[in-house]
Amino acid sequence: MxxxxxxxxxxxxxxxxxxxxxxxxxxxxxxxxxxxxxxxxxxxxxxxxxxxxxxxxxxxxxxxxxxxxxxxxxxxxxxxxxxxxxxxxxxxxxxxxxxxxxxxxxxxxxxxxxxxxxxxxxxxLGVPALTAHRALTVAEDGPRRLYPGALDGKIVLAAAGAGAVGHAVIQLARWAAATVISTVSSPEKAKLATAAGAHHVINYREGDPAAAVRAIAPDGVDIVAEVALGANLALDLAVLRTRGTIATYANEGGQTVELNVGQNMVLNTRLQFLVLYTAGPQARATAVEDVAAAVRDGALPVGEERGxxxxxxxxxxxxxxxxxxxxxxxxxxxxxxxx
Incomplete structure (x- = not known):
């Protein structure tokens, strides 16, 4: 072979x-x-x-x-x-x-x-979809499984919605009935995030992205699925609700992050780092089951027309x-x- x-x-x-x-x-x-x-x-x-x-x-x-x-x-x-x-x-x-x-x-x-x-x-599927599932199921008061309606009433911020994991976050969150906001860096990527199913897409390089997110979610977002924690932490904290979760699966652009301890204590921020290798067999197994169900429902299509x-x-x-x-x-x- x-x-x-x-x-x-x-x-x-x-x-x-x-x-x-x-x-x-x-x-x-x-x-x-x-x-x-x-x-x-x-x-x-x-x-x-x-x-x-x-x-x-x-x-x-x-x-x-x-x-x-x-x-x-x-x-x-x-x-x-x-x-x-x-x-x-x-x-x-x-x-x-x-x-x-x-x-x-x-x-x-x-x-x-x-x-x-x-x-x-x-x-x-694989790494992107299973990572997205993990990001959407680690909130303190959120579901541990995804299914239609599991995230009803929740607001999810998918950073980099034109990326493979961001795309899967949008699709799985939509399938689970969340309201989905995505941040992108260009009009071209905005089209992709919209095609993936994001309800709202914000170019973080224009205007005041925190104000734009707060206009959609005045009480803050429940979950942030983050790919560049160091670059985006200030924005994430500006839009996170009290007891909200930032689930970070990468730190594009750097490996260190400075935290304002007081700010995060007042917010009761849950900062969840995640990688599939060490997530544990139970987390991976449930993610596989839920992603497979989403595939059967046709919720995870690919191609440019799907974002x-x-x-x-x-x-x-x-x-x-x-x-x-x-x-x-x-x-x-x-x-x-x-x-």
């Missing part, structure tokens, strides 16, 4: 297209013929070495993807062969991710994908896919693996 591998951390140039034996699933595992591989910032950060140390002599990257189960190991229902699935965390603690024609994952990390949902949708442009590369150009993501390409970067 064809696979992308790297043996050393470094630039995208360390990625190589090679031939490898088709892997065999072990007990509790399934083998998936990968159709589309999704690329996330975590993938290039792992390749570059800035995310964590390299654990294996040779690694096939990418956590997310979609395809068809073609073999199962012991203790897995053989009826799953032929099932369309979406994959998450395929390369987490394992040497083989989805940038290959076949990959092997634990059976519960291959989630059934409805026939009406494309492989593009499946490959775009998330798809930027595609063939398998042999996976290095270019990484470069595109690293240089700030807007949209979801996908690698087409097999027809």
């Amino acid at each position: 064809k696979a992308i591998i790297y043996r050393d951390n470094g630039s995208p140039d360390v990625l190589q297209l090679v031939e490898r034996d088709r892997p065999a699933p072990g007990p509790g595992e399934v083998r998936v013929r990968v159709a589309v591989s999704g690329v996330n910032p975590t993938d290039w950060q792992a390749r570059s070495g800035i995310a964590h140390r390299k654990l294996f002599p040779e690694i096939t990257p990418h956590l997310d993807g979609a395809g068809v189960i073609d073999a199962v190991g012991e203790c897995v229902d053989p009826g799953r062969v032929g099932q369309r699935v979406w994959l998450f965390m395929a390369a987490a603690g394992r040497p083989t991710g989805t940038a290959a024609e076949f990959t092997v994952v634990p059976a519960d990390q291959a989630v059934p994908l409805p026939d009406e949902a494309s492989f593009d949708v499946g490959a775009s 998330l442009p798809l930027v595609r590369f063939p398998l042999h150009r996976t290095a270019d896919a990484h470069r595109a993501l690293e240089t700030g390409t807007v949209g979801k970067v996908l690698v087409d693996v097999t027809p």
Whole structure:
């Protein structure tokens, strides 16, 4: 089979297209013929070495993807062969991710994908959708599960609504009946956030964005899903309601944040940091169940007309896919693996 591998951390140039034996699933595992591989910032950060140390002599990257189960190991229902699935965390603690024609994952990390949902949708779920779910379910007085009506009466601020996670926050929050505000940095990105389903979109580079948010939510927002905590903290605190939650899944532009302790004490701010790797198996399992339900309801479509442009590369150009993501390409970067 064809696979992308790297043996050393470094630039995208360390990625190589090679031939490898088709892997065999072990007990509790399934083998998936990968159709589309999704690329996330975590993938290039792992390749570059800035995310964590390299654990294996040779690694096939990418956590997310979609395809068809073609073999199962012991203790897995053989009826799953032929099932369309979406994959998450395929390369987490394992040497083989989805940038290959076949990959092997634990059976519960291959989630059934409805026939009406494309492989593009499946490959775009994983990290973005599960992260968005986590951000929307950590508030002190909010739900721990998402379903239609779960966030009724709540106001969610999705920072960077044109990004993959921001897009998923908007869609899941809308599905759960929240009022959704999104902040963006340009008119082009405003169109994408609106297409994703945001009720209100605010360009934070124009006028007074805090006043604009407060005009919509005079009592403040309940949950902020944040991608750039250091840059946006002042705005977040200016619009957060008392006992509101800032759920931050990244800090684009820096790794340190200064907190005004008194201000946050008075607000009773809940500042929740989150990453899927350490969220715990129960949080991940419930997120998978809820995201799968949203997919069945058709609540997580992709494509430019749905607010998330798809930027595609063939398998042999996976290095270019990484470069595109690293240089700030807007949209979801996908690698087409097999027809």
